Amino acid sequence: MENWENKHIIFFDGDCGVCNFWVQWILQRDKKNQFMFASLQSDFGQKFLGERNLDKKQFNTLYLWKFGSYYLIKSKAIIKVLDLLGGFYSIGSLIGKIFPTSLSDRLYDVISRNRMKISNQKCFLPTPDERKKFIEV
Numbered sequence: 001m002e003n004w005e006n007k008h009i010i011f012f013d014g015d016c017g018v019c020n021f022w023v024q025w026i027l028q029r030d031k032k033n034q035f036m037f038a039s040l041q042s043d044f045g046q047k048f049l050g051e052r053n054l055d056k057k058q059f060n061t062l063y064l065w066k067f068g069s070y071y072l073i074k075s076k077a078i079i080k081v082l083d084l085l086g087g088f089y090s091i092g093s094l095i096g097k098i099f100p101t102s103l104s105d106r107l108y109d110v111i112s113r114n115r116m117k118i119s120n121q122k123c124f125l126p127t128p129d130e131r132k133k134f135i136e137v
Contacts, residue, residue, distance in 0.1 A: 004135055005067045007036040008084060010077075011048060013059035014039025018115040022062075027130050029085050038135040060112040075104035 010026065012019040023037055038044045040059045048065065049056045064077035072080050075096065083093035096104060111118075126134065 004036045008034055008081075009048075009063075009065045009067070009135070010035055010037050010081070011040050011045050011063040011065065012037065013115075014041050015059070016115050018111075018118060019062070026081060026085070027126070027133065029089065030133075032084075032086070034084055035081075036133045036135060042136040044135045060109075060115075074108040075099075076101060078108070079104075 010023070012023055014020075026035055027037075038048070040046070040049065040063075046056055048054075048063070052071070061073050062077050063071055063073055064080055065071040079093050079096040082089045082096065
């Protein structure tokens with residue numbers, strides 16, 4: 001495991017196929033090696049939620065955390081991830097910033113509520129190099 005304190009940590013639902021798809025998508029595009037990942041169900045994820053008095057039993061929200069700086073949720077987290085990936089993906093970030101957070105979070109919630117229906121739940125097996133980017137795998 002790499003030093004997570006200098007990375008952007010993405011907390012996701014480890015039992016969700018859609019979430020796992022997006023983790024793989026980000027892994028393939030993280031050329032600057034700036035992200036690490038932790039499931040919300042892990043001890044690390046549960047500690048993160050508990051320290052912020054967030055619900056420790058609801059896993060329908062994506063969190064992006066930069067130690068000592070900030071944490072973002074839902075659409076704001078996605079927009080920041082796109083911005084950090086840079087290049088072509090920054091366009092998605094710019095487009096996302098045009099919409100009010102209330103609207104983009106509403107869309108996020110619709111997808112989140114239906115994520116188990118739309119995912120194929122296939123098992124993701126990270127490569128040894130990718131495994132280094134996961135906290136508590």
